[in-house]
Amino acid sequence: MSIKQLKDINKNYISQTFEATVLMSDIKVKASKNGKRYADVIIQDSSKAMEVKYWDYEENEEFINSLSPENAINIKAVVGEYQGQIQITIKQIEKANMDNVNIGDLIPTSNWGIDSMKNGLDFFYEKVKSSHMKKLIDRMIFSNDYFKKFSTHPAARQVHHNFYHGLLQHTLEVLKFGYTVATTKKLSERQIERLIVMTMLHDWAKIIEYKALPSVGFTEEGTMLGHIFLGAHTTLNVINEIEDFDQDDKLIILNGILSHHGHLEFGSPVLPKTVEAQILHQADKMSGDIESIMSFMADQENEEDTFTTKLWNMGTDYYKKGIN
Template identity: 65%
Template sequence: MLVKQLKEITKEHLNQVIEAAVLLVEVKVKTTKTDKRYADVIIQDGSKSMEAKFWDYDEKEDFFSQLSTSEIVVIQALVGEYQGQLQLTIKEIKLAEKNAYQMGDFIPKSEWSLEKLEQGLKYFYDRIESPQLKQLLDEMIFSETHYEKFMTHPAARRVHHNFYHGLVQHTLEVLKFAYTVATTKQLTQRQIDRLIVMTMLHDWAKVIEYKALPDLGFTEQGTMLGHIFLGAHGTLNHMNEIEDFNEDDKLIILNGILGHHGRLEFGSPVLPKSPEAQILHQADIMSGNIESILSFMKEQEGNEESFTGKLWNMGTEYYKKSFEP
């Protein structure tokens, strides 16, 4: 059975063999308890990504070893289920014919237009009054060196906003949530300036931590250092080059970047220590969690059951009829 997009695969296809053109984005070779090698594979197209298994790795070792990064392949796969999630077992795999497909069709993209994303960044940039803080953003986001990467990178590998323009969409969502709280609680203009800047920069270093799409995964710097350290380190270096940069602004913004995960066990080396930093942390959680839930629910729209499967990072299932008008 030919499927045009991975999102078309539902539980109605269980135990059926489907054929699809997909982007092969990650292959991890593993070994069973009986020392048989197999491949854990992540595939994707413009609609979603999925996990798949290829059990006859030894027979195709030469094929996999000759693949370059992110190849478009045609697979035949048996649809199965594991821990409530659909999973594919690849039976046949081959390279797609050259020029038969466009790479852009296999990269998930933000539903927000580029114009809307750029307008949103400008709106919040214009809310800042401090010239030093505007200069910091000019150098770290709006410079020729960083702007394209900031506008195109994903915000995560899998959990949320893991698509083209994902980082800037996530940043704008966090800005909207944070700004609403700040104005509702009547923070001062100086606090709002700092909040906007720390929010714009809280995940800035993901342009260093993650590979550019269509590749998935971490760079060497990302693996060794992580975006929290890289972001704070990069921000401090730029701050130190800006004349008359306020020391309180420096401390509070850096604490916001370092503390935006909110808990030491979640990777932040310090806790949020200002109202601005606490607002950023809460807004960041809201953006990530809601995007994760909505994306998960959309992936299971074809399933007629009332509830989704369990979303692993949230620990629960969701009522699908909430999507109904």
């Protein structure tokens, strides 16, 4: 059985075998209780990325290790179920004929449209009037060194905005949410400028933390240091290169970047200490949570159950009947 896209797979396919052309974007080799090595593999096409099992890794180790994220593969796999969740197990893998494959068709991509997103970013850029803050985002967002990465990188490995242009879409969502709150609560123009700058930079270092698509996962630097430290550290270095950067703006922007996860136990080394930082945290959480829920519901929209399965990072299932 062939499928058009990975997102089409649902519980109606359990016990069935399917064929598909996908990218193998990441692989983690593990060992079972009896010591036999197997692989958790992340495969993807334009509709979604998913983790699947490959139990025959040991027998095909050399071949599997020769594959790269830039090379499409043809797979034959069976759909199963484990602890109430769909589990895909690969039975056969072979290299695809790249003459018949467009890699762009196999990479999940934002549906917002890159031109529209660039216009949105320009809208908020024009709200920043202070020259020192404008220089900061000019160097870190809009420079030739960084803009392509910032506008194409994913914002996460799996949970939310884990697609091409994902970081840019997430940043724009946070900017929109935050700006709405800031203007509703009548923050000063200076506060709004700082909020815009810290929002643009809060996840900036994900261009360092995550590999560029079609690869999936963390870089060594990202694993060792994380995007919060990398973002604040780079921002501080750039600020120190800008003549007469206002000290209050410096402290407030850095606190916003460092505290945007909102809680020490969630990875922020400090708590939000300003209204701007608290708005950023809440807007960031809303963007990530809602995208996570909506993409999870979309993955299960073709299943007949009234509720989704439990979404692990939100701790609950979701009602589906009212979405259409």
